[in-house]
Amino acid sequence: MYAKTGFINDANRIFEEIPEKNIVVYNTMITGLLRCRFIVEAEQLFDNMPEKDSISWTTIITGLTQNGLFKEAVDKFKEMGIEGFCMDQFTFGSVLTACGGFLALDEGKQIHAYIIRTDYQDNIFVGSALLDMYCKCRNVKYAEAVFRKMRHKNVISWTAMLVGYGQNGYSEEAVRIFCDMQRNEIHPDDFTLGSVISSCANLASLEEGAQFHGQALASGLICFVTVSNALITLYGKCGSLEHAHQLFHEMKIRDEVSWTALVSGYAQFGKANETISLFETMLAHGIVPDGVTFVGVLSACSRAGLVEKGYHYFECMVKEHRITPIPDHYTCMIDLLSRAGRLEEAKNFINQMPFSPDAIGWATLLSSCRLNGNLEIGKWAAESLHKLEPQNPASYILLSSIYAAKGKWDDVAKLRKGMREMGVKKEPGHSWIKYKNKVHIFSADDRSSPFSDQIYAKLESLYLKMIEEGYVPDMSFVLHDVEKSEKIKMLNHHSEKLAIAFGLLFIPDGLQIRVVKNLRVCGDCHNATKYISRITQREILVRDAVRFHLFKDGVCSCGDFW
DNA sequence: ATAGGGTTAG
Structure with a gap:
């Protein structure tokens, strides 16, 4: 009990007083030491045990893994094998986590082979650990194969696969497997929902994300601070700061991640002063910022050109908050x-x-x-x-x-x-826009859309109006040495312009046109979009790889500094 | 006495 609750001195005293210690007493003491991060002491005790069993070995492997000593954990696992100890689901689960921890794909594969030989591949714990290991080692194909072969799956196996997709950049797959999971009548828990929302955030998929918000409310999972935090991030990444702010205020319990998520949301939008004042409020509330919070604050400063403030907060981070950059x-x-x-x-x-x-x-x-x-x-x-x-x-x-x-x-x-x-x-540069639950994706000079004719005609007529209003195409953004007229055509067919034209054609008047681009927005497109917003009197929100641009009546929220 | 999944960022 003392060992478990962290009263390691009391545990040690009692341990010393036990005259005849059996193996269970040793194992318990080792567990306690490892939980309290007394790794050297735990290893000493392990080495000096009169007799070890499989659980002693598994305990030390688990403890090393949980303390981030992945390589050491795998080494102990090998030693355990040489000594001829029997391994079980606990051993395999831990050592696979260790492999994932330091991207040891080759070792993970060897252990996988051993698991098949020992007939543990159908174990639900081992299966989940295996697919998680493959995902962490960035081998999604292998993870999928393991996942497909698993005869028994629970919410943890499904979540592991979902997270694996998300962390490897396959956000659409993450959302898809979430729906699959529900069709298989596995109910998502706080982990699952938080994670799928985070994938939505990466897609900047506001509509879908808002549906998950609904699901969070209906299921009660909104009470988990992690789920709410994921939603704040989602709204931040979709440029809906009002929603992010509203949810933040509705939360009964907030942690430093909630504050950081909101700080980062404001930072991404380029609202530097709001970011800074929110950060100061956070400090005034006694919330301790971490390194991520400072990434938000510093990036807000850089986006707004607040060089002196940036220096100040960098100093503040190192000297006052003792955070190593x-x-x-x-x-x-x-x-x-x-x-x-x-x-x-x-x-x-x-x-x-x-x-x-x-x-x-x-x-x-x-x-x-x-x-x-x-x-x-x-x-x-x-x-x-x-x-x-x-x-x-x-x-x-x-x-x-x-x-x-x-x-x-x-x-x-x-x-x-x-x-x-x-x-x-x-x-390749891509821009996409969502319309009626479908994502329409464009690349430069793309004619694959069934609406291409309308889109190009729209761009042509806009171009003429833009010229009238004083728009000058900026040829320096064309990386090819071609004729001027060709350059203008190339510029006018950039992926973001195609997506915006699509939005103008199909998104009903009065609604914001929301475009996402995988790279940074091009300088000429930025200028052109300002004109387009004035000519058409539409609000256009472009999220590029690093920030938001909200175009309204000829002006961009970034103030042309980006 | 031992095990498997997440949230914040450029």
């Missing part, structure tokens, strides 16, 4: 400085960092160089990114767009050739 925080700072055009300062900042930026950090710097037309630092960023991730198209694409904007077509061609030789492919 991780690469994400450094990326925010790189973004803060470089986007504001202070590229030399960004360079100095990077050189003073305790470690080199990660790929996202370099890509951030590179994209600011593109914005500011800085070739010198841009080259440095592109080369560094290329060294880290040779297959990442961003190093080629962004650098070549700097060259293209300067008319240096020879260099553009060189990069293109390099890309081909390396087998690097540009991530």
